[in-house]
Amino acid sequence: MIRTALVSLFVGCASFAAAQTTTLQAESATLSGVTVATAVAGFSGTGYVEGFDTSTDEIKFTFNATKSQLYDLSIVYNGPYGDKYTNVVSNGAGGSQVSLPATTAWTTVAGGQVLLNAGANTISIQSNWGWYLIDAITLSPSPARGPHKITTKNVNKNANSDAKSLLSYLGSIYGKKILSGQQDQASLDWVTTNVGKTPAILGVDFMDYTESRISRGASSTDVDKAIDFAAKGGIVTFVWHWGSPVGLYDNETQRWWSGFYTAATDFNIADALADTTNANYTLLIKDIDTIAVQLKKLQAAKVPVLFRPLHEAEGKWFWWGAQGPEPAKKLYRIVYDRLTNHHGINNLVWVWNSVAESWYPGNDVVDIVSADTYSQGDHGPISATYNSLLALTNDTKIIAAAEIGSVMDPALLQAYQADWVYFCVWSGDFISGGSWNSLDLLKSVYSSDYVLTLDEIKGWKKK
Numbered sequence: 232m233i234r235t236a237l238v239s240l241f242v243g244c245a246s247f248a249a250a251q252t253t254t255l256q257a258e259s260a261t262l263s264g265v266t267v268a269t270a271v272a273g274f275s276g277t278g279y280v281e282g283f284d285t286s287t288d289e290i291k292f293t294f295n296a297t298k299s300q301l302y303d304l305s306i307v308y309n310g311p312y313g314d315k316y317t318n319v320v321s322n323g324a325g326g327s328q329v330s331l332p333a334t335t336a337w338t339t340v341a342g343g344q345v346l347l348n349a350g351a352n353t354i355s356i357q358s359n360w361g362w363y364l365i366d367a368i369t370l371s372p373s374p375a376r377g378p379h380k381i382t383t384k385n386v387n388k389n390a391n392s393d394a395k396s397l398l399s400y401l402g403s404i405y406g407k408k409i410l411s412g413q414q415d416q417a418s419l420d421w422v423t424t425n426v427g428k429t430p431a432i433l434g435v436d437f438m439d440y441t442e443s444r445i446s447r448g449a450s451s452t453d454v455d456k457a458i459d460f461a462a463k464g465g466i467v468t469f470v471w472h473w474g475s476p477v478g479l480y481d482n483e484t485q486r487w488w489s490g491f492y493t494a495a496t497d498f499n500i501a502d503a504l505a506d507t508t509n510a511n512y513t514l515l516i517k518d519i520d521t522i523a524v525q526l527k528k529l530q531a532a533k534v535p536v537l538f539r540p541l542h543e544a545e546g547k548w549f550w551w552g553a554q555g556p557e558p559a560k561k562l563y564r565i566v567y568d569r570l571t572n573h574h575g576i577n578n579l580v581w582v583w584n585s586v587a588e589s590w591y592p593g594n595d596v597v598d599i600v601s602a603d604t605y606s607q608g609d610h611g612p613i614s615a616t617y618n619s620l621l622a623l624t625n626d627t628k629i630i631a632a633a634e635i636g637s638v639m640d641p642a643l644l645q646a647y648q649a650d651w652v653y654f655c656v657w658s659g660d661f662i663s664g665g666s667w668n669s670l671d672l673l674k675s676v677y678s679s680d681y682v683l684t685l686d687e688i689k690g691w692k693k694k
């Protein structure tokens with residue numbers, strides 16, 4: 232969540248049929264605010280483009296396609312100034328953010344897919360973080376994708392009928408429809424009132440249930456709200472902004488209520504997990520046990536939960552990701568084991584929320600993979616991230632857009648085969664402020680046949 236985010240690390244997966252690949256040289260494209268250079272050897276063509284230092288800087292390529300189809304795009308770049316992001320925008324829309332990891336060699340990185348029209352098209356590389364060198368882009372027609380190979384068998388062998396129904400229902404719509412979702416009850420109510428439809432999924436938070444926050448005055452009714460929403464036939468998802476159990480700075484700049492941020496605590500997850508007897512390990516278990524009490528209420532009310540603990544770990548801005556992938560994966564497996572095997576909580580569908588392979592905790596503890604992306608005003612299908620998640624599990628797990636800022640255009644989702652099973656728009660201004668999503672756009676998305684709303688999923692448990 233909350234402010235930052237937008238990570239689309241692309242992990243491989245493009246296959247290039249050499250004969251069909253077209254290379255477009257940056258130095259021959261239309262340049263705005265950037266210049267051709269030749270100082271860094273090893274480029275192709277007659278030069279490369281540098282000088283991405285303001286947000287409007289852009290390389291605009293033109294490409295004539297023989298027919299309308301999806302293309303795999305890759306970017307040949309050099310990254311001497313560190314890890315950066317760029318934006319790829321085709322025909323002025325459907326942009327996606329592409330990670331350009333630090334490198335001092337000319338490197339080819341997959342840049343997702345672009346849907347091109349028959350005839351002339353434009354593809355723009357836009358600054359975003361800037362500070363990288365672009366040599367060229369390549370385009371090759373995307374190979375047709377076969378049917379999904381996903382499993383809808385819950386990883387928890389003792390999953391109850393509610394959790395089984397939920398995963399199986401998601402499997403039944405996967406690739407055919409997308410469930411609408413909204414974080415926070417007040418924001419969901421805003422959608423009902425202003426858009427005229429109620430989302431199928433309510434997103435809520437275990438944030439204000441643990442000791443380090445409750446002792447400072449926090450409280451929550453999110454569990455009750457989830458039970459009420461499920462009683463209306465809706466689906467619920469819980470994230471957990473887990474305030475560190477100890478070590479909160481709680482000063483003027485780092486207040487206790489930000490205690491899930493790495494910057495707000497000196498709690499060290501690697502140290503806490505080093506052995507099972509130290510005081511901080513015990514505090515982590517105590518917090519998990521506190522959440523177990525809430526999950527048991529949901530289980531008793533026959534509410535299955537899309538449960539997404541340790542979200543955005545790979546971003547490192549939350550303390551559970553701050554020490555790298557190993558402690559984060561270890562803690563995720565501890566949470567899974569404690570809730571499933573110790574507490575016998577069987578109403579959960581387990582949602583993992585990082586994209587990079589090195590952060591993946593394992594097929595045996597994950598039912599669904601997901602990502603959070605925020606790109607203001609961009610209603611593209613987030614296909615580069617979707618394809619990264621396909622590659623992450625070799626298409627064996629259902630994929631969800633667990634948090635988004637700007638909602639995806641359903642037509643683009645289908646054109647790109649970006650088969651996100653649900654989206655969940657973040658709360659507050661993201662949904663109602665007008666700059667991330669206009670009301671007209673929300674009305675059009677919510678009335679699309681491709682987008683399922685609460686009234687359209689009634690009775691899903693029986694399906």
Ligand SMILES: *[C@@H]1O[C@H](CO)[C@@H](O)[C@H](O)[C@H]1NC(C)=O
Pocket residue numbers: 295350351
């Ligand atoms: C691309 O198509 C446009 C018209 O659609 C044409 O004017 C132009 O010459 C074509 N460019 C190339 C390189 O074929």
Ligand SMILES: *[C@@H]1O[C@H](CO)[C@@H](O)[C@H](O)[C@H]1NC(C)=O
Pocket residue numbers: 480482483484485
């Ligand atoms: C709050 O604590 C952090 C960590 O010690 C420190 O970096 C920051 O300067 C502190 N802020 C204030 C206002 O003291």
Ligand SMILES: *[C@@H]1O[C@H](CO)[C@@H](O)[C@H](O)[C@H]1NC(C)=O
Pocket residue numbers: 477478479497498499502509510511
């Ligand atoms: C537990 O974490 C706190 C906060 O980071 C730290 O001050 C304390 O030394 C840790 N305790 C142990 C036993 O490591």
Ligand SMILES: *[C@@H]1O[C@H](CO)[C@@H](O)[C@H](O)[C@H]1NC(C)=O
Pocket residue numbers: 594622623624625
């Ligand atoms: C996906 O397939 C690759 C290559 O076969 C393998 O190395 C990788 O472990 C697989 N990933 C998962 C999550 O099963």
